[in-house]
Amino acid sequence: MPDPLSQPREPQRPAKGAPRRKRREYEQHARLDQLAEMGKLAAGLAHELKNPLSTLKLNLQLLEEDLAALPDSTPPKQRSLTRITTLKKEADRLRHTLDDFLRFAGRLELRTSPVPLNRVVEELVDFIHPQAQANKIRVHTALAAENPLCPLDDNLFKQALLNLLLNAIQAMPPECCKDRGAELLVRTLVSKGQAILYVSDTGVGISPEHLPHIFDAYFTTKKGGTGLGLPTTRRIIEEHHGTIAVQSEPNRGTSFRIELPLVVDSTAA
Ligand SMILES: Nc1ncnc2c1ncn2[C@@H]1O[C@H](COP(=O)(O)OP(=O)(O)OP(=O)(O)O)[C@@H](O)[C@H]1O
Ligand SMILES: [Mg+2]
Incomplete structure (x- = not known):
């Protein structure tokens, strides 16, 4: 039987009136291809920019040291030092922007293995607990009794989930939810042969x-x-062959729903 993962990625553009699922799959593939292409361009651009940026930063550093060694009575000394500090900050900001972009558009190489979804949720909920507590947010979990096993790249998937949890916390500043309480719920379940994960908050909404x-x-x-x-x-x-959707109501909250494939042969775990 052909391995579906080794099939060429680019599917045919679905005809008008094709089922919604087909159109969604097509859009998802097109988006991933576009990102892969962007990643290649970005890697080239980053290489071109990183070296001059490092040189710039190093020279600013040296200039700063030279200036600092001058007697304090030298007229423009303080002003020049302030300008150098500003330039160094901007060089750092550019570097961070570049790194953020590369993280986003760079290559993602998934190393998947069968992972119990509930375990990942529990670990991350533990991890964000202090931050939630500091913001007076109550965190609840409702985990599937089946303990769904999904083919996941543990680290990457945790990064994906962490982004959602942090957004939820940030959506519940102290003044936002006095009437309804600040609550964060993470729920897993199994439905129609897929694992479903909800991250819901009672925050400001979108x-x-x-x-x-x-x-x-x-x-x-x-x-x-x-x-x-x-x-x-x-x-x-999407690289995990899953989907993500959102529902939100201003001043009520937001809920993200993630669907993930299950490991077919659970004895592989
Ligand atoms: N749970 C949520 N509740 C309300 N708004 C949200 C929620 N999650 C995301 N958003 C909205 O979506 C925007 C984009 O979110 P995203 O995580 O991509 O970036 P960010 O949180 O603004 O920045 P960063 O992730 O770099 O800190 C947010 O700025 C916010 O307006
Ligand atoms: Mg965010």
Whole structure:
């Protein structure tokens, strides 16, 4: 039997009126191909930019040391040092922007093995617990009794889930949910031969204008946000042959639903 994973990725564009599932699969493949292409371009560009950036940073460092060694009475000394600090900060910012982009658009090589989904959830919920507690958020889990086993790249999948949990925490600042309580619920279940994972919060919610854009790269409503959290999460989930969908109501909360394939032969675990 042919291995479905080794089949060429690019499917035919589905005809008008094709089933929704076919169209969604096509869009998903097209998006992953586009990202892979972007990743290749980005790697080249990053290589070109990283070296001059390092040289810039090093020279600024040296200039700073030279200036610092001058007597304090030298007239423009302080002003020049301040300017150098600004330039160094900007060089760092560029470097971070480049690194963020590379993390997002770079190659993802999945190393999957059969992983109990409940275990991953429990580990991450433990991990974010202190942060949730500090924000007076109650965290609940409702885990599938079947303990679903999914083919996962443990680290990458944790990164995807962590982005969702952090977004949920950030969506529940102290003043937001006085009437309804700040609650974060992570739920797993098995339905129609798939594992389903919900991450739901009672936070600020997402406005209908923003909702279509939250998976767009660089879309953010947060000061200091990169807007790469959700696109990265979606990419990781789609690389796992899963899907992610969202429902949200302003001032009520938000719920992300992830569908993941199950390991077919559970004895492989
Ligand atoms: N649980 C949520 N509740 C309310 N809004 C959300 C939630 N999750 C995502 N969003 C919205 O989607 C936007 C994009 O999220 P994403 O995780 O991609 O980036 P970010 O959180 O803004 O930045 P970063 O992940 O780099 O910190 C957020 O700025 C926010 O407006
Ligand atoms: Mg985020």
